[in-house]
Amino acid sequence: MTPGEIEAALQAAIARCDAINCPLNPQQQQILRQVVLESLCKEGLVNSNRQEWQEINPLDELTLEQRQSFLQFVREKERQERPWKVQLMNDWLQERDSGSVQFIRDRFGLSWLNRIEPSHFEKYVEIDDEPPMKLKVGDRIEVSNALWEWVQDEGPCSRQWFVCTVLQVNEVRNGEDIITSCIIRLINTGMEYEIQGIYQWNRYYWRWLQR
Template sequence: MSKAEIEAALKAAFDQCNAANCPLTEVQKQILLQVAQRLSSTSGEMVNSEGNPLDELSAEERLALLEFVREQESLNQPWKMQLLNDWLNNTNSGSVQFIRDRYGLQWLNTVEPAHLAEYFERFEDEIKLKAGDRIEVSNGLWEWIQEDGPCSQMWVPCTVISVAERQDDFSSCIIRFDNGTEYEIQGIYDWNRYNWRWLS
């Protein structure tokens, strides 16, 4: 599709939104136009051919983005689409809100799967725990947490006592809370990865 055809198709969609009494803001329209133009490009060239755009992020931002991408992929959802939906609906993107606030759509469009793959290998090494590490764990490990339920998410500091590394999804670790209680976390790098974080 040519640029004119894309703009015409999107204008028709914007008109339908208006007719349905659900008009888009100018920012939302601009985001959709830019994404559609990017997707229609057939050049195949990366926008940022001089290095990895993830290099521009701080270590904390990069880690937050990689965790977000992994979480979305585990849910079989395209991570960029989730961010764009948040932006279009003016919804906070949580730990990756910084992308919208500081980097924007133009930067997001430069991130390619190869850029992520380069950092995922390093990311795997960064999240490995060892005895003596201080982390925080979510009470979601032992309580049912619901967004509007009686139990809200809390983070509790603890120390890693031992880690049992396995090749499958059953790596685990034992932690000790400051009161001396010990707890074993199964799937520490997989299904329970989102229930612990480094102690800041």
């Protein structure tokens, strides 16, 4: 079984529990995942070190409506320059209702929240959409060599990815549009580059660093 198939089966089991009014809390769901994975590994049906399993996107576990509410919440906090995860944690610690994303606490809990990384948002962001999480000074991302040279999917000039640090982020208003550029420093060489249209025409050439 692939990690995706395993996760789909787990979600089906969780949904059946809900259907008979015996919902599993987040801790029980996590235990279920661990037991299933350990059993499959023991039987040799899946390798616990497989990268695909490690890279399962927690956002896939949300329904469409839940995901839309969550992404909207993240975007709103980013506009306000308030860390969205800190906001949720403060709500939980102070027993405040989190409004449209209260379901995160009620259904998924802290363990799910801690699994979220910036790279997980990329799957659900179209090129013309406002990104849920914006780049900040000090962020680490990966950039493609397609930014400065011609690359091919196959051949001697293939696409490569390089880890870099964001040094500066600038926004320029062009009529009703806001164009964002950033200056990065490559970790391996120390060279610095400016990337124009980081959320627009050059969005395909960088990605969040996957931990």
